[in-house]
Amino acid sequence: MSVRADIHARFKLNYAxxxxxxxxxxxxxxxxxxxxxxxxxxxxxxxxxxxxxxAAGSLTVKGEVWQDETHFLPTHQRxxxxxxxxxxxxxxxxxKANLNYGFKRQPHRHDxxxxxxxxxxxxxxxxxxxxxxxxxxxxKQRVAIARALAVNPRLLLMDEPLAALDLARKxxxxxxxxxxxxxxxxxxxxxxxxxxxxxxxxxxxxVLNQGVVQSAGPLNETFSHAELPQQASDAGSAIIEAxxxxxxxxxxxxxxxxxxxxxxxxxLSFHVGQTVRFQVMARDVSLALTADxxxxxxxxxxxxxxxxxxxxxxxxxxxxxxxxxxxxxxxLTQRSLYSLGLSVGDSVWAQIKSxxxxx
Amino acid sequence: xxxxxxxxxxxLTVKLASIVTLLLLIISTPIAWWLAHTRCxxxxxxxxxxxxxxxxxxxxLGFYLLLLMGxxxxxxxxxxxxxxxxxxxxxxxxxxxxxxxxxxxxxQPIQLAFENIGENYLEAxxxxxxxxxxxxxxxxxxxxxxxxxxxxxxxxxxxxxxxxVVLMVGGNIPGVSRVVSVQIYDYVEALEYGQAHSxxxxxxxxxxxxxxxxxxxxxxxxTR
Numbered sequence: 280m281s282v283r284a285d286i287h288a289r290f291k292l293n294y295a296x297x298x299x300x301x302x303x304x305x306x307x308x309x310x311x312x313x314x315x316x317x318x319x320x321x322x323x324x325x326x327x328x329x330x331x332x333x334a335a336g337s338l339t340v341k342g343e344v345w346q347d348e349t350h351f352l353p354t355h356q357r358x359x360x361x362x363x364x365x366x367x368x369x370x371x372x373x374x375k376a377n378l379n380y381g382f383k384r385q386p387h388r389h390d391x392x393x394x395x396x397x398x399x400x401x402x403x404x405x406x407x408x409x410x411x412x413x414x415x416x417x418x419k420q421r422v423a424i425a426r427a428l429a430v431n432p433r434l435l436l437m438d439e440p441l442a443a444l445d446l447a448r449k450x451x452x453x454x455x456x457x458x459x460x461x462x463x464x465x466x467x468x469x470x471x472x473x474x475x476x477x478x479x480x481x482x483x484x485x486v487l488n489q490g491v492v493q494s495a496g497p498l499n500e501t502f503s504h505a506e507l508p509q510q511a512s513d514a515g516s517a518i519i520e521a522x523x524x525x526x527x528x529x530x531x532x533x534x535x536x537x538x539x540x541x542x543x544x545x546x547l548s549f550h551v552g553q554t555v556r557f558q559v560m561a562r563d564v565s566l567a568l569t570a571d572x573x574x575x576x577x578x579x580x581x582x583x584x585x586x587x588x589x590x591x592x593x594x595x596x597x598x599x600x601x602x603x604x605x606x607x608x609x610x611l612t613q614r615s616l617y618s619l620g621l622s623v624g625d626s627v628w629a630q631i632k633s634x635x636x637x638x
Numbered sequence: 639x640x641x642x643x644x645x646x647x648x649x650l651t652v653k654l655a656s657i658v659t660l661l662l663l664i665i666s667t668p669i670a671w672w673l674a675h676t677r678c679x680x681x682x683x684x685x686x687x688x689x690x691x692x693x694x695x696x697x698x699l700g701f702y703l704l705l706l707m708g709x710x711x712x713x714x715x716x717x718x719x720x721x722x723x724x725x726x727x728x729x730x731x732x733x734x735x736x737x738x739x740x741x742x743x744x745x746q747p748i749q750l751a752f753e754n755i756g757e758n759y760l761e762a763x764x765x766x767x768x769x770x771x772x773x774x775x776x777x778x779x780x781x782x783x784x785x786x787x788x789x790x791x792x793x794x795x796x797x798x799x800x801x802x803v804v805l806m807v808g809g810n811i812p813g814v815s816r817v818v819s820v821q822i823y824d825y826v827e828a829l830e831y832g833q834a835h836s837x838x839x840x841x842x843x844x845x846x847x848x849x850x851x852x853x854x855x856x857x858x859x860x861t862r
Contacts, residue, residue, distance in 0.1 A: 354764040355769050356767075359765060361765035365758065367759060368762075369763075380766055384766060384767035430767055
């Protein structure tokens with residue numbers, strides 16, 4: 280995945296007890312997730328990009344200077360769409376009037392989506408005449424996303440759009456976000472602290488911690504960094520994007536091919552050529568020095584040990600493996616690591632017990 | 639039911655209160671907006687200044703306004719230089735005095751309404767391409783509407799009820815400054831209790847109905 284750095288952001292901000300200091304190049308395509316624990320500065324960074332927060336620094340988007348030492352483009356002149364954590368729908372306006380608010384203020388009315396397309400994309404046609412107070416949390420957030428799209432933005436900013444919702448509402452909205460991901464050509468910057476949202480939606484990942492960028496890059500590579508807090512735990516995992524290359528209907532299995540190998544996964548009515556994202560849990564990956572095809576594990580791939588780090592328990596090690604251009608993680612005991620005699624650069628066989636489609 | 643003199647007083651009172659309320663809405667809106675959004679350290683100072691007429695005896699306010707607007711006062715000098723003459727004992731002077739007197743009753747509800755909106759809706763409007771002025775008229779004003787209603791009703795009612803300031807600044811001139819409250823005072827002085835009653839009772843009912851409407855229909859109170 281090549282990254283064209285068309286968004287360049289450099290911000291410095293000092294509050295009492297909090298400092299933001301970032302220098303980032305972000306791609307102008309796909310979804311970039313700003314990921315980190317609360318207080319890591321990810322929302323503040325997004326607000327700086329929107330011009331809602333005034334930090335020292337500079338911001339250039341696709342060649343346009345939005346902020347530098349002498350200029351500061353106010354929020355209402357930036358071609359952005361912004362989805363807040365709370366939907367912030369105007370309570371005195373109907374859903375339709377909320378959508379129209381931005382639609383009639385957009386500068387170039389003809390080259391974007393029509394309101395009908397947006398309404399259709401988010402499935403809110405039946406809500407148009409309602410007042411926001413009569414919407415559920417999930418409906419509010421869908422309207423808020425539609426409203427942000429109605430201004431025909433060139434950059435869509437989303438600040439934890441699912442954080443205020445319960446699990447059922449999250450499940451209701453995620454498919455719409457995935458549809459957006461497919462339908463939109465504009466870049467999206469998505470703030471979240473939920474690893475599963477990153478796994479499902481992001482193409483590019485920026486990990487923030489205490490106001491500084493810990494790592495940034497394409498999703499598979501960045502997400503599999505063992506330094507990420509959750510990777511040391513039992514929930515550690517890697518995300519691989521693959522294409523369905525074959526099916527075995529009698530076993531209900533599908534073959535998912537990616538750079539460096541292929542894996543059999545459960546067939547969820549896939550068709551050949553379809554792009555899928557699956558998650559490989561670190562605890563489902565064991566290592567062997569020779570290819571052992573006698574066990575029940577069907578997926579055995581050649582890999583190179585890329586990095587070895589400590590798990591969240593003194594008896595546990597996390598091994599990052601490189602398979603082609605992709606990375607996966609393996610969680611094993613320190614004793615196994617010792618008895619295999621593994622060190623960085625060694626070739627091993629990764630036995631993958633199962634790979635689950637991200638959902 | 640009312641004599642000609644009483645009708646004149648009622649008409650004058652309504653005219654005064656209407657003009658004052660209209661002026662107050664225009665003057666109070668920017669003051670309330672500034673007070674609601676400023677992080678200036680002088681905020682408390684200006685809030686106290688605006689609130690002064692609530693606690694000040696009307697005679698004190700009237701006295702200083704009289705001095706200011708009189709021939710030797712700063713305002714008086716300016717109005718004289720402009721060829722308007724001096725303001726005390728004129729209807730215009732009464733309007734100016736009443737604006738000061740009723741200012742807090744209009745500023746405070748509007749300020750509170752602006753503060754209750756918070757920044758979220760205004761930020762959302764900014765991300766939807768609305769300029770600051772556009773945001774004010776399309777988001778802040780409609781959301782603060784209950785505050786504007788409360789402010790105008792209170793401003794109107796409070797102006798109708800003023801007495802001390804009128805007496806100090808306006809005197810007791812029929813058609814110019816003899817408003818209902820002054821008229822009642824005159825009747826009592828002359829021991830015409832029947833006439834005093836008809837006006838006083840009207841005022842009592844008017845004030846009660848105004849407050850009743852305010853408490854019944856204020857949308858802020860209903861939704862919270």
